[in-house]
Amino acid sequence: MAQTIAEKILEAHLIDDKDRVEPGRVVRARVxxxxxxxxxxxxxxxxxxxxGGGKVAVPEKVGLVCDHFAPAPNAAGARMLGDMRRFAREKGIENFYDVGKGGIEHTLMPELGLVGxxxxxxxxxxxxxxxxxxNAFGTGMSWAGMAAIMVLDETWFRVPESMRFNLHGKKAAHVTGKDVILQILQGIGVDGALYRSMEFAGPGIAEFNIDERMGICNMVVEAGAKTGIVEGDDITRAWAEATCKRPWKIVNADAGAQYYSHHDIDLATMRPMVAKPYSPENVVSIDEIKPGVHVDQVYMGNCANGTISDLRQIASVLxxxxxxxxxxxxxxxxxxxxxxxxxxxxxxxQFIEAGAAVSTPTCGACFGGHNGALDDGxxxxxxINRNFKGRGGHAGAQVYLGNSYVAAATAVAGEIIDPAKL
Structure with missing residues (x-):
């Protein structure tokens, strides 16, 4: 049977080869x-x-990254970081990355060649x-489920249906992967891909480098998706050959694979997109943003938009x-x-000369914990990837989301603005 990318990856990780990888079925797998x-x-x-504690089944499969409360903002945060250090030491976890020795998890793991x-x-x-x-199947799981994986070296998945997003055309200036996912959220909403796999494919995917593809996949969960996977191509292969430390294999869908839905995305007509408060689906084009709204703080960075590509985009504006x-x-x-x-x-x-503060890698301001939390009003x-009430700090604050070009232009103008207008 012809399979989607998600189905093929799950099948390659089955524990019981009698399991059938079909949407809706539950299968056991090793991650x-x-x-x-x-x-x-x-x-x-x-x-x-x-x-039962004891030994971690396969310690080399486990990665521990200090990023949310790093550097520790208070005693409670310090305790969380201390728990990480103790667990790594007691259980022999070599892939442990403390403050100053790594970065933000979703960027760090592939950078180290531990994900491919x-x-x-x-x-x-x-x-x-x-x-x-x-070109990997990545998904968030419950914390109890994660603990069970460390005990058993296995877990279960309900095989997701897949949605196919076909990208074509040449992207315009100041359009990035962030705009692709924001436009998709505008169209399907925050539950439009509930427990499904979102596949991103087509000739237009070559318009985005490996960093910008992170900007797309980072926010699939904002549509409710189980996972999101970019079709492998020459860009994927070049990155993997230069980076991966473990065996890897590009996985693409079979011709004739069955999808829940197909979506066509013309990059040539895409504009920089902005998600207004208080939802990632409340998206409009930059051209629809009412001028004159003063912005108190511009935050540039996060697990998908703190890449070297993003920093270059910011610098080109600042x-x-x-x-x-x-x-x-x-x-x-x-x-x-x-x-x-x-x-x-x-x-x-350049950033410092422009008057920006540059931080050590941390998730602090993204979730409103520290290093840039917002005040009332x-x-x-x-x-970042979310703009719910209270996400960036006080529930009375308002957060708009967008790409790095628009963020940098907004910092210069003091209001949300099309970078082309600077």
Missing amino acids: DFVLFNDANGPVAFRHFANM PGDLVAGGDSHTGTAGAF KGRKVAKGTRAMIVPATQKIYMQAMAEGLIE EVAFAT
Whole structure:
């Protein structure tokens, strides 16, 4: 039977070869990698202890990354980070990345070559779908379920139906992968892909480099998807050959594979998109944003939009310009390696000269925990993935979402603006 990408990856990881990989059926599988951060890891560790604790079944499959409460903003955050350190030490977890030694999990793991094409990846964080940029099946799971994987080296999946998004045409200036997923959310809504796999394919996918593909897959969960996977191509292969430390295999759909739905996306007509408060589906074109709305804070970075590509996009707008009076700008490279590369290219100096604050890699401001939380009544523009009430700090704040070009232009103008107008 012809299969989708998600179905083929699941079949390759089956424990019982008698299982049938068909939408709706439950199958048992072994994952290639299990990813925890300091927000979900400590809770999963307690579940692990309640299941008997002991040894982790396959320690080399486990990754622990300190990113949410890193650097520790308070004593409670320090305890979360301490729990990570203790678990790594006691259970012999070599893939442990503390403050200053790694970065944000979804960017860091592929950067280290620990996630690659054809992999099945489980994470305690809902944005584990970011792995789909690398032609992998990544999905968030319950913390108890993650603990069970560490005990048993297996888990179960209900095989998802798949949706096919065919990209074609040449993208315009200032359009990125972020705009692709925002336009899709505008069309299908926050439950339009509920427990389905979103496949991104077609000739237009070659318009986006590996970094920009992360921007697409990072937000599939905002549509309710189980996973999102980019079709493998020469860009995927070149990245994997240069990066992956484990065996990998590009997986693409068979001709004749069955899909829940097909969607056609013309990149040539796409404009930079903006999600208005308070939902990632409340999306409009940059041309529909009412001018004159003052923005107090612009946050540039996150697990998918703190890449070197994003930092270059930001620099292309900020070079020779200043952050507007009354607006503060924060830029967060996603990993230490990206931070150092940006330094070598002179980008960090440009950011500081423009009047922006540059942070060590952290998820702090993304979820409103620290390093840039918003006050009551403030308006922010951010390259993050969610803008629910309270997501960036106070529930009285408003957060707009968009790509790095638009974010940088907004920092300069002090209001949301098309970068082409600067």
